[in-house]
Structures are given as C-alpha cells and as structure tokens.
Amino acid sequence: MKVIKIIIEKDQNGSFWATAENIDGIYAVGDTVEEVKESVLDALETLKMTSNPPKELNSKYKIAYKFDTESLLQYYKKILSAPAFEKITGINQKQIHHYASGLKKPRETQKKKIENALHEFGKELLSVEL
Incomplete structure (x- = not known):
C-alpha cells in the first residue's frame, strides 16, 4: 500500500498549509489543521478525476501526516x-x-x-x- 506523506506546518500569520512530500499537485491551506486535512482530501479527489492522475492514487493508499x-x-x-x-x-x-x-x-x-x-x-x- 502506498503511503502519501502530507507535511502540515503553521505559517507566521497563524494559518496552516500542507503539501505532499511524495506526490506533485497536492496543496492545501486553512485556518485550522482540520480544515487543511479536509482540503488535502479534496485535492486528492480532484487529482483522481484529472485525465492523468498520479499512479499512486489508482490503487489503495494511506495518508501519513508529518507535522512541525x-x-x-x-x-x-x-x-x-x-x-x-x-x-x-x-x-x-x-x-x-x-x-x-x-x-x-x-x-x-x-x-x-x-x-x-x-x-x-x-x-x-x-x-x-x-
């Protein structure tokens, strides 16, 4: 099973952002970690619907969150x-x-x-x- 590593960090304005460490095209922002995690899931679903989704999304995967x-x-x-x-x-x-x-x-x-x-x-x- 492929592991998608999502990095979550807080910026200087107090908002949170995330990006995938091992798949291009996954970015998320939000006022809370919960919002960012939801945005990540939305980004994954959107990528699956593109004409050329990353191969990692075509099979089972799990998400691992890496925080600061x-x-x-x-x-x-x-x-x-x-x-x-x-x-x-x-x-x-x-x-x-x-x-x-x-x-x-x-x-x-x-x-x-x-x-x-x-x-x-x-x-x-x-x-x-x-």
Whole structure:
C-alpha cells in the first residue's frame, strides 16, 4: 500500500498549509489543521478525476501526516493537555508550552522524543478493550 506523506506546518500569520512530500499537485491551506486535512482530501479527489492522475492514487493508499512540532502540539492540545504531554514524554509543561506557542523550537532529539511517546501511547490505546 502506498503511503502519501502530507507535511502540515503553521505559517507566521497563524494559518496552516500542507503539501505532499511524495506526490506533485497536492496543496492545501486553512485556518485550522482540520480544515487543511479536509482540503488535502479534496485535492486528492480532484487529482483522481484529472485525465492523468498520479499512479499512486489508482490503487489503495494511506495518508501519513508529518507535522512541525508547533502545529502538532496545537492540534492535539484539545485532546492532550500540557500535563498529559509531560506525563507521556517526560518533557516539562513549560517547555511543551514554549514548543506549542512557537517561542522555542525543539532540538531533533526532543522532536523524536515527542513522536516516540505519541506512538507508544497510540500502541497502548490500541491494546485497550472494553
């Protein structure tokens, strides 16, 4: 299955934009990450209807979103608070706030720590049964 990698970032005006890392012609903008993700899906559907769609869209594919740290923390703060991020990452809340607000940019090791913690949390959630 082909993976379409979508990069989502926040611009200096507070809006979000996205582009596909591995397929030409997919661009999206919006005031929120949700709007951008919806716009990406619209762009994919539009590309499928063109006379020469990218071959990746002719078979099954999945979308992987690649965020900058600020956008990711802003997007998921509705679900995970700063204390929750601190608990799963080991990074203190003040530092998480600095990353989320764009006051500071995390080093590569910190970004990896956040990414790995979210993946581990996701695995834990997948193992839950009710």
